[in-house]
Amino acid sequence: MVYFLQQFINAVQLGSIYALVALGYSMVYGVLRFINFAHGDIFMVGALLAYMGAGFLLRLANQASLPGGLVFLGTMLFSMAGTTLIALTIEKVAYRPLRQYRLSVVITALGMGVLLEHLALVIVGPWRLSFPPLVSDHVYRFGGVSISTIQLLIIFVSLGLMILLEFLVQRTKQGIAMRAISYDRETLPLMGVSVNQIVSLTFAIASCLAAAGGLLYGHAYPIVEPYMGIMVGWKSFISAVVGGIGSIRGAVLGGFILGFVEIGAGAVFPSRMRDLISFVVLMTVLLIRPTGIYGVARRQKV
Amino acid sequence: MALAQKLKSHLASIPPLAYILGMLAAAVTERLAGEPLAVLLGLPSMPSLFGITLSQRSPLFLPASVAYDALMYVIPTYVVARLATPFVPRILERLTAGLLMPVYLLLVFALLQTWGGYHEYRILVLSLMGINVILAVSLNLVNGYMGEFSVGHAGFMGVGAYVASILTVLVFPRSLGQLTFPLALLAGGVMAALAGLLVAIPSFKIRGDYLAIITLAVNYIIKNGIENIEKIGGSRGFMGMAKLTNIPSAFMWSVLTLWLIRNFVLSPRGRAVVAIREDEIAAETMTVDTRYTKILGFCTSSFFAGIAGGLFAHLLLYINPSTFSLLKSTEVLVMVYLGGMASISGSLLGAVTFTLLLELLRPLEVWKWVLIPLLLVGMLLRRHAGLMGFREFSFLVPREEAESHGSASD
Amino acid sequence: MALLQISDLTHYFGGLRAVHDFDLTLNQGELIGLIGPNGAGKTTVFNLITGIYRPSEGSILLDGQSIIGLQPHRIAAQGVCRTFQTIRLFSNVSVLDNVKIAFYSQIQSTLLESLLRAGRSVQEDRAFGAEAMRLLALFGVDRYAHELARNLPYGEQRRVEIVRALATKPRLLLLDEPAAGMNPGEIDHLMDLIYYIRDQFKLTIFLIEHQMRLVMRTCERIKVMDFGATIAEGCPDEVRNDQRVLKAYLGEEVEA
Secondary structure, three states, X not given: OHHHHHHHHHXXXXXXXXXXXXXXXXXXXXXXOOOOOOHHHHHHHHHHHHHHHHHHHHHHHHHHOOOHHHHHHHHHHHHHHHXXXXXXHHHXXXXXXXXXXXXXXXXXXXXXXXXXXXXXXXXXXXXXXXXXXXXXXXXXXXXXXXXXXXXXXXXXXHHHHHHHHHHHHHHOHHHHHHHHHHHOOOOHHHHOOOHHHHHHHHHHHHHHHHHHHHHHHHHHXXXXXXOHHHXXXXXXXXXHHHHOOOOHHHHHHHHXXXXXXXXXXXXXXXXXXXXXXXXXXXXXXXXXXXXXXXXXXOOOOO | OHHHHHHHHHHHOOOHHHHHHHHHHHHHHHHHHHHHHHHHXXXXXXXXXXXXXXXXXXXXXXXXXXXXXXXXHHHHHHHHHHHHHHHHHHHHHHOOHHHHHHHHHHHHHHHHHHHHOOOHHHHHHHXXXXXXXXXXXXXXXXXXXXXXXXXXXXXXXXXXXHHHHHHHHHHOOHHHHHHHHHHHHHHHHHHHHHHHHHHHOHHHOOOHHHHHHHHHHHHHHHHHHHHOOHHHOHHHOEEOOOOOOXXXXXXXXXXXXXXXXXXXXXXXXHHHHHHHHHOHHHHHHOOOOHHHHHHHHHHHHHHHHHHHHHHHHHHHOEEOHHHHOHHHHHHHHHHHHHHOOOOHHHHHHHHHHHHHHHHHOHHHHHHHHHHHHHHHHHHHHHOOOOOOOOOOOHHHOOHHHHHHOOOOOO | OOOEEEEEEEEEEOOEEEEEEEEEEEOOOOEEEEEOOOOOOHXXXXXXXXXXXXXXXXXXXXXXXXXXXXOHHHHHHOOEEEOOOOOOOOOOOEHHHHHHHOOHHHOOOOXXXXXXXXXXXXXXXXXXXXXXXXXXXXXXXXXXXXXXXXXXOHHHHHHHHHHHHHHOXXXXXXXXXXXXXXOHHHHHHHHHHHHHHHHHOOOEEEEEOXXXXXXXXXXXXEEEEEOOEEEEEEOHHHHHOOHHHXXXXXXXXXXX
């Protein structure tokens, strides 16, 4: 029982991070019908920038005795800003001009992912960096089940961001426009909405979420390296597809499903099979229900 | 400039056959006088690849390399080509239509073997080029002609690599080496073709983005699957292969692949593949068996990827699962897109260019993979279907079609 | 025996009943029309006959054999071919190749022969090419043979679509709104064309149309659908004056 609760918490933690990154895949797909294969590497960039920001802010905090929470917030904002800048540049320079050519833009995305990985390698070297803890680590115990502040941090920050996103998408004008685009791209400009602006906004939000994910991931699994985006990217991508790519609810649900599948599989199968199992899950879901749990099937008119 | 125009038209007036003979002569000369000339020019040794690597090592070698290239390649080629030009029409007359292509191929092979056969590095580059040609053409069959988006080609390559290697190392007697090599390659190809079913069958109901995801998943499942099989080394890799891949075998297999796939796309069943790309439902209604055609397309594609994998394994003599990851698949995608969609000439061009590019950029190491995506994007922005998208070199178009309407220039 | 025998054909899309108890008997050589307001289920009937959808209920017999559950290409190979409401040519392929593709079911050479370009495969391909050119010439579009299909003017594209369908050597030809987008002159020409192909190629023709001129003047029998059900059937004069048909198209009179 205790064991299950423990694993439950681990799964929620992992699932939250997958969900944050999965949201990025889903939102971009919802708006552009395009799978941004570079998104996993955006996540890596977020983690890297968070590392740099944390290093800088921690030094500043020691000198000026700032509260820990502020450092965390500062790092998150810094990472979000930097990641968004990079993502928007890629969108404007590489994706936008090729938007009409479906296959070309997808392969461009693959290329951009490779670019980011190797750019990181070049700039920072073949690093495996150790993420500095930004929050003092206490461990709370409830009858054998332990939960650390870091785990609580991850879960609550993720949930907070998701709620914020839900509000944004349901209540604000921009959010409504984002949902509208995923239904009908052509009519929207007729209503006075700039498609490019909404697309940029979507990319920005996706990047912020991925950056937050990177920051939180760095806390949970303190090793940060240039290829970390690949596996997390794929798992999050699988999450988005399982939940129904294009659907925000689907991305969140998918993220948690995958977190549970992975932790669960890890308990039963040897650890090196974890990734394999996630991919098999993906294949199975795609074969049974290609559009995922919340996905909308697009009927082709004959 | 008028001068440039004149030069261009003068060079264009020399027939390709003459150029090939010229290059052959240059290659022979290099075998005899290459090393001494290099030393004379102050180079540490004969440049392996036109002096590109040497110049990157030290810029001081650049002028000497250029001089070497001019004296050893450009001048002999031009001179012999000019001398041979008047004889070319007579030679061509003597050859019947059926002999034309084989003669060209023989000469090109002689050229490659003469130029590269005695130099380890050149053998490596030319063999890799052949392997890449096979990979690019086979992927183009699915991505270009059938209009699907397969992103997991490396997985099939891996299947072929491992199956062929296991056979030559653990099953076939070592001494029979070259004799059993084709068998091992074919076995690898067949297994890869079977693996292709993992993508072909889902493709009956699933298209587009979702199928792309499945191809990715299959790539990873194959890769992860191999990692989990300890008996063949798991993630540590597999080795022990003999160096059975060389210029003759790489050349032969790539020519075979080009020829077979070219024949296929020109045939009625090949046209059915294109029909699926354009409009699957209309194709079905016009009697095309789309399921069979999809299986044919995917499995043929992965079959040749498997052959390429087998050749690859017996060139590098060490393979491990991480070789056959998304990065490798991306490399092949770049070759296909660079060269041009639905174009055999394009895949040939793309593979050759890309292999040379990789060698050119080798000293840059990590920067290589920063530049290549940028080049790819740059290229796609100019021509979104690639260099030779939907077009072919004239020597690949069958006579009847060429006569009735024009084809792309050589 | 009737060429095509449809009984109690019913089809649902989820909870929506698109076709309801559709019956039809087609004999060899007939020219039958299917009309009705938009959304009446006409194209769905075509899709059911050609195997694109599997009917929820009912039977479809071709020469007395059921064709339900067969793959569309098998049905097409048995001689049932169609054109589409929106032109569905293979856009990035030449007109000639568009037609050559339709010879698929007539391929005799083996895969191996194709791969080696040996044996029968080259001759067969040439034969297909020659036959395709002949058909294109009959319809006056042979000059476009090497042009990409998408470059052709609309009317010519429609003709190529018909040529392509004829290449499958059909016995039953289903034409889905062949006159869509045509002006009156072109429609007259189309009517002649339809008679011509029916006689020259010994076809049975079943067509969906909105252009009343075409339907009333060419079809021997007409079926009228509305909301998935057959509301009238008979020769043109009967249908023209049928109350239910008028109501379906023009609506009901509102009491003053």
